[in-house]
Amino acid sequence: MASPMFEKIALVGIGLIGSSLARVIRREGLARHVAISTRSAATLKRAEELGLGDSYTIDAGDAVRDADLVVVSVPVGSSGAVAEEIAPALKKGAILTDVGSTKASVIAQMQPHVPEGVHFIPGHPLAGTEKSGPDAGFADLFDNRWCIFTPVPGTDPEALERLSEFWRRCGANIDTMDPQHHDMTLAIVSHLPHIIAYNIVGTADDLESVTKTEVIKYSASGFRDFTRLAASDPTMWRDVCLHNKDAILEMLARFSEDLAFLQRAIRWGDGDKLFDLFTRTRAVRRSIIEAGQDIDAPDFGRQAVEHPAKS
Numbered sequence: 001m002a003s004p005m006f007e008k009i010a011l012v013g014i015g016l017i018g019s020s021l022a023r024v025i026r027r028e029g030l031a032r033h034v035a036i037s038t039r040s041a042a043t044l045k046r047a048e049e050l051g052l053g054d055s056y057t058i059d060a061g062d063a064v065r066d067a068d069l070v071v072v073s074v075p076v077g078s079s080g081a082v083a084e085e086i087a088p089a090l091k092k093g094a095i096l097t098d099v100g101s102t103k104a105s106v107i108a109q110m111q112p113h114v115p116e117g118v119h120f121i122p123g124h125p126l127a128g129t130e131k132s133g134p135d136a137g138f139a140d141l142f143d144n145r146w147c148i149f150t151p152v153p154g155t156d157p158e159a160l161e162r163l164s165e166f167w168r169r170c171g172a173n174i175d176t177m178d179p180q181h182h183d184m185t186l187a188i189v190s191h192l193p194h195i196i197a198y199n200i201v202g203t204a205d206d207l208e209s210v211t212k213t214e215v216i217k218y219s220a221s222g223f224r225d226f227t228r229l230a231a232s233d234p235t236m237w238r239d240v241c242l243h244n245k246d247a248i249l250e251m252l253a254r255f256s257e258d259l260a261f262l263q264r265a266i267r268w269g270d271g272d273k274l275f276d277l278f279t280r281t282r283a284v285r286r287s288i289i290e291a292g293q294d295i296d297a298p299d300f301g302r303q304a305v306e307h308p309a310k311s
């Protein structure tokens with residue numbers, strides 16, 4: 001085995017993201033010791049049964065003691081409490097990072113607890129699925145996906161490069177941006193799609209004229225795609241909504257305006273408007289595929305999806 005990048009990595013939270021990291025760290029030999037901690041005893045036991053790490057503890061402080069890299073992978077609403085809990089045990093010189101889907105709020109929650117001499121570098125791998133828990137993770141989740149860092153002022157460039165190299169070895173490509181820009185961008189490309197999915201599936205579930213049996217029996221693939229997103233973890237997505245409130249409300253306002261435009265075109269039989277919009281949006285999909293950000297990605301539930309380049 002090539003020499004590991006870190007002597008000890010501590011993973012706090014061992015769900016989809018934490019356990020995917022554990023698996024890729026093991027596969028790539030990135031640490032001599034992986035310490036795992038999570039809040040629930042049942043999840044910790046499962047992580048141990050799966051052999052995800054080298055040591056297991058409910059006490060997050062114990063896990064992070066002596067660790068050179070600490071990755072916090074918990075719902076964003078819990079990041080402040082976790083930072084407070086682990087702060088006294090963090091080693092000087094350690095890198096502390098997270099994987100949360102929102103960044104400004106995570107920084108506001110965690111940074112006040114970060115001790116002098118610890119390198120806090122907020123991060124977000126843009127890779128995931130609708131599944132959660134330690135069984136759901138897999139080692140190639142991050143392959144060819146983006147990991148975005150939103151560094152705080154005064155970040156040590158060497159620590160940033162070390163963390164970047166870690167994520168590259170996990171398979172990811174690196175980008176850096178400021179937290180507000182991250183939150184606005186993710187609001188439209190990730191948070192709104194989930195909210196829209198939760199909403200449409202909720203609407204279908206509330207219908208009286210169409211029975212639940214019909215919704216299940218006749219669900220076309222369009223609706224089925226929404227149900228995949230709408231099956232995502234309720235705790236995680238509640239926290240994302242509460243912790244990226246402003247950006248999500250801004251994007252929802254724009255979305256509602258555009259929906260009203262669409263509604264009006266349908267009401268008045270304005271086929272040209274509909275055709276123009278649908279032509280424009282089709283081009284967006286083509287650009288995504290041409291940019292190589294395509295649908296063979298793990299995010300898409302590993303289902304076979306039509307792929308122009310292969311058909």
Ligand SMILES: NC(=O)C1=CN([C@@H]2O[C@H](COP(=O)(O)OP(=O)(O)OC[C@H]3O[C@@H](n4cnc5c(N)ncnc54)[C@H](O)[C@@H]3O)[C@@H](O)[C@H]2O)C=CC1
Pocket residue numbers: 012013014015016017018037038039040043073074075076078081082099100101102124125126127128129130131132133134233236240
């Ligand atoms: N699921 C996804 O597709 C993606 C999720 N993320 C972010 O990654 C983070 C983790 O998400 P998942 O791994 O999907 O969630 P998950 O639900 O699969 O796992 C969460 C883990 O955190 C633990 N946990 C919860 N509260 C805790 C606390 N107070 N102290 C210690 N452990 C605690 C749980 O026991 C569990 O091990 C979230 O912040 C989410 O926004 C980022 C990219 C993709």
Ligand SMILES: O=C(O)C(=O)Cc1ccc(O)cc1
Pocket residue numbers: 100101125126127128129130190229299300
């Ligand atoms: O399952 C999907 O389609 C996703 O979009 C996964 C995902 C969820 C949250 C993130 O912050 C990043 C990726």
